[in-house]
Amino acid sequence: MAAYVARAMAEARERTFIMVKPDGVQRGLVGKIIKRFESKGFKLVALKFTWPSEELLKKHYADLATKPFFPGLVKYMSSGPVVPMVWEGLNVVKTGRVMLGATNPADSAPGTIRGDLCIQVGRNIIHGSDSVESAKKEIGLWFTEKEVINWKPANEGWVYED
Numbered sequence: 001m002a003a004y005v006a007r008a009m010a011e012a013r014e015r016t017f018i019m020v021k022p023d024g025v026q027r028g029l030v031g032k033i034i035k036r037f038e039s040k041g042f043k044l045v046a047l048k049f050t051w052p053s054e055e056l057l058k059k060h061y062a063d064l065a066t067k068p069f070f071p072g073l074v075k076y077m078s079s080g081p082v083v084p085m086v087w088e089g090l091n092v093v094k095t096g097r098v099m100l101g102a103t104n105p106a107d108s109a110p111g112t113i114r115g116d117l118c119i120q121v122g123r124n125i126i127h128g129s130d131s132v133e134s135a136k137k138e139i140g141l142w143f144t145e146k147e148v149i150n151w152k153p154a155n156e157g158w159v160y161e162d
């Protein structure tokens with residue numbers, strides 16, 4: 001394959017930041033959520049189990065700092081361990097959001113993670129980046145460069161046609 005084609009494909013196979021929130025961890029949904037992304041064909045390139053500080057969460061949700069629900073959001077998100085992850089694949093940011101469902105689980109379609117597994121917006125079990133730009137920011141907040149792993153899954157030729 002021509003180098004420029006390989007490069008274009010590498011760019012299309014973008015990365016997104018996905019995180020199981022404290023309620024998802026407490027409710028034992030970590031495996032189920034990871035399974036959805038794995039089964040889809042996306043590639044796991046980073047994962048950790050961590051109890052995040054309020055300081056980190058305030059940076060993560062900086063865009064929402066003026067919202068009335070912000071203090072409650074930070075309290076909820078820092079109430080226990082979470083599972084931050086980076087997933088890679090073709091259009092993974094947009095497709096990841098579709099897989100999550102709407103922010104408010106009441107509006108999330110059945111078949112989506114939020115539509116199937118939770119009820120209220122303040123306990124919506126999972127985070128996913130809303131753009132390639134915010135994915136880059138979020139990955140940089142939660143992971144060092146070394147913690148994001150470049151690797152080639154053995155089944156790649158069966159997930160992508162070229």
Ligand code: DAT
Nearest residue numbers: 064069073102103121122124126127128130
């Ligand atoms: P999303 O998580 O779908 O990207 P967002 O970035 O607008 O949604 O908000 C981040 C989180 O803040 C969301 O997952 C749950 C919480 N949140 C959003 N809107 C809320 C609201 N109106 N009341 C309470 N919590 C809210």
Ligand code: MG
Nearest residue numbers: 127128129130
């Ligand atoms: Mg968001």
